[in-house]
Amino acid sequence: MERDDDDKAGPSTSSTGPAASAAPAAISAAADAARAGWEAENRAAAHRLSAAHQLMTACLDYPGCGTDPDDPRPGYSILDAADVAITHLVRVLAISTYKAGAMISFAADLHLRYPAILTAMTQGRLVGISVSSSGVGDPGGGVAEVEAAGGV
DSSP states (O other), X not given: OOOOHHHHTOSOOOOOSHHHHHHHHHHHHHHHHHHHHHHHHHHHHHHHHHHHHHXXXXXXXXXXXXXXXXXXXXXXXXXXXXXXXXXXXXXXXXXXXXXXXXXXXXXXXXXXXXHHHHHHHHTTOOOXXXXXXXXXXXXXXXXXXXXXXXXX
């Protein structure tokens, strides 16, 4: 039994017609939409982390937090500013206390140690760090990898 040459070539792979010319445009549009979403997620994470840092600094100034050597206020309880900030984040964001604590720690690191990374997040351009929907990066890494890679 003999096959003719058309069967040997397999299915036609020619890219002619309107569907073939629209495919690259659709792929490009989908890629652009994914990129825009990624940038928006970075900006939203930067906003959450900045708000968490502001909350922590506000809690440091709260009258019941910390000790004042000039006014020891005997008989009054002293609140830990971090616990107050964590409690507010848990209530507002509906996250665990562990995630809230990690978020405050990560926000402090970004504001005090790695402001260039925070700036990149705010601008929506971040390279090499994963930020979850709660705004918390991996507590064991992420920032160090970005710094080791030469920043943003």
